[in-house]
Amino acid sequence: MNRTKTGIPGLDELIEGGFPESSSILLAGSSGTGKTIFGLEYLYRGAMDYDEPGMYATLEEGPQNLWWNMQRFHWNFLPLQKDNKIQILKFDPRPDDTDMDAQLSKIVEKAHEMGAKRLVVDSITALMFWTERSERVRYSVYNLIDQLRSINCTTVLTCETTGGKSNISRFGVEEFLTDGVIQLFFNPPNRAAFIRKMRGTDHSKKIHPFAIDENGVSIDPREEILWESIKD
Numbered sequence: 357m358n359r360t361k362t363g364i365p366g367l368d369e370l371i372e373g374g375f376p377e378s379s380s381i382l383l384a385g386s387s388g389t390g391k392t393i394f395g396l397e398y399l400y401r402g403a404m405d406y407d408e409p410g411m412y413a414t415l416e417e418g419p420q421n422l423w424w425n426m427q428r429f430h431w432n433f434l435p436l437q438k439d440n441k442i443q444i445l446k447f448d449p450r451p452d453d454t455d456m457d458a459q460l461s462k463i464v465e466k467a468h469e470m471g472a473k474r475l476v477v478d479s480i481t482a483l484m485f486w487t488e489r490s491e492r493v494r495y496s497v498y499n500l501i502d503q504l505r506s507i508n509c510t511t512v513l514t515c516e517t518t519g520g521k522s523n524i525s526r527f528g529v530e531e532f533l534t535d536g537v538i539q540l541f542f543n544p545p546n547r548a549a550f551i552r553k554m555r556g557t558d559h560s561k562k563i564h565p566f567a568i569d570e571n572g573v574s575i576d577p578r579e580e581i582l583w584e585s586i587k588d
């Protein structure tokens with residue numbers, strides 16, 4: 357199986373070298389757990405270290421916050437954007453149920469157009485602007501993942517949760533559709549990451565310390581955090 361190296365320090369060695377190529381990974385966590393920074397770093401490392409073009413589709417976060425993050429972590433996105441190695445796509449969700457799949461297909465179309473090998477959709481929880489019905493979301497996310505697989509794009513879908521360890525997704529269906537699930541936790545002052553599933557991969561079953569510092573995000577592959585210390 358080919359692997360897409362995430363380039364996130366500490367992560368690849370916990371998942372046999374990287375995400376399975378063309379897979380979709382759910383990155384779940386409550387507000388402020390580091391989902392957006394993780395997503396940006398995944399694209400930045402892909403473009404800088406592995407020469408893989410990537411697209412960041414944002415469904416809600418204003419470019420302002422992305423810009424702050426890029427500057428703050430000294431990631432020089434501008435030349436990568438100029439070289440078409442990174443593209444940022446801003447979506448304005450409209451409360452029109454019929455429009456949802458067309459919008460998602462547009463993400464796939466644009467990713468295909470630029471030859472993206474990596475994609476971040478931040479966040480799929482924003483689909484609730486269109487609908488609250490989990491069966492509707494299930495259908496649309498299934499379709500999205502299917503289309504992304506056919507263009508060989510390895511995708512991180514972020515998802516907002518309430519933060520408890522058994523709260524994996526917003527609609528209760530996303531974790532069944534994706535090939536992998538990574539949960540991020542923040543129990544102040546401690547941050548942690550847990551690889552809950554990674555299809556076709558003998559992954560770490562431990563909860564690892566996760567950090568956000570001046571270099572971006574990182575995971576400590578050698579240290580373990582006790583399951584009991586994470587709030588439910």
Ligand SMILES: Nc1ncnc2c1ncn2[C@@H]1O[C@H](COP(=O)(O)OP(=O)(O)OP(=O)(O)O)[C@@H](O)[C@H]1O
Nearest residue numbers: 386387388389390391392393394428516568569570
């Ligand atoms: N330079 C930095 N050094 C250390 N920690 C930082 C730095 N910049 C941001 N952070 C931490 O990262 C958090 C924000 O991370 P991020 O925006 O990725 O979270 P998120 O999971 O996307 O949140 P949301 O669900 O609100 O979008 C901040 O609240 C802060 O705790």
Ligand SMILES: [Mg+2]
Nearest residue numbers: 391392417478
């Ligand atoms: Mg965010």
